[in-house]
Amino acid sequence: MITLEDVKNNEEVHALVQGAQKQLNSLGYTEHSIRHVSIVSKRAGDILEELGYPKERVELARIAGYLHDIGNCINRKDHAHSGAIIAYNILKDMGMSVADRTEIMMAIGNHDEETGTAVSDISAALILADKSDVHRDRVVNQNIRYV
Ligand SMILES: [Fe+2]
Ligand SMILES: [Fe+2]
Structure with a gap:
């Protein structure tokens, strides 16, 4: 079974998360992806x-959470939507079963x-988790003037 740890240690995932961060930086977000x-x-x-x-389902939700914003490396x-397809392909290359990677794709594609909208248990958990992270650094600060 593919674990969150495997996904975190994947070189491609790492590069794409960095790519997403680069674009958010250019758009004025101070958020750290x-x-x-x-x-x-x-x-x-x-x-x-x-x-x-079950713990297998919990692990899929954790993986979906880690990959959910990876599409920001495109736009x-x-x-x-773009992130759902990227995640599907990476997880396929990593050897995840088609049923599991489809669940993750669906959750990411609806977040x-x-x-x-919430289309499954994993999807609902992902939406709630994403909404719960309201960090002040996530605000775009282009209108702030430093004097
Ligand atoms: Fe997002
Ligand atoms: Fe997010």
């Missing part, structure tokens, strides 16, 4: 764990409220 996706990953898993889901717009 790794901080955000680590929190979302943990909380998405914790939600299902608290509800008594912030539609990042849920943005503009185009998606």
Whole structure:
């Protein structure tokens, strides 16, 4: 079984998360992607764990959380959809079963409220975890003047 640890240690995942961060920096976000996706990953898993889901399902939620914003390495717009496809392909290369990687793709592809909604247990946990991370550093600060 592919674990969150395997995903975190994957070179491709690392490069794409860095690429996403680079684009967010240019757009004026001071957010650190790794901080955000680590929190979302943990909380998405914790939600299902608290509800008594099997540990395999909890692990899938943690992986979905870690990968959910990876589409920002292409473009912030539609990042849920592009990220879902990227995640699917990486997990396929890593040897994850088609059923599991489809679940993760579906959850990532629906995490943005503009185009998606809770379509599964993992999807619902991901949306809640993502929403729960309201960090002041995530605000775009282009209107702040330093005197
Ligand atoms: Fe997102
Ligand atoms: Fe997010």
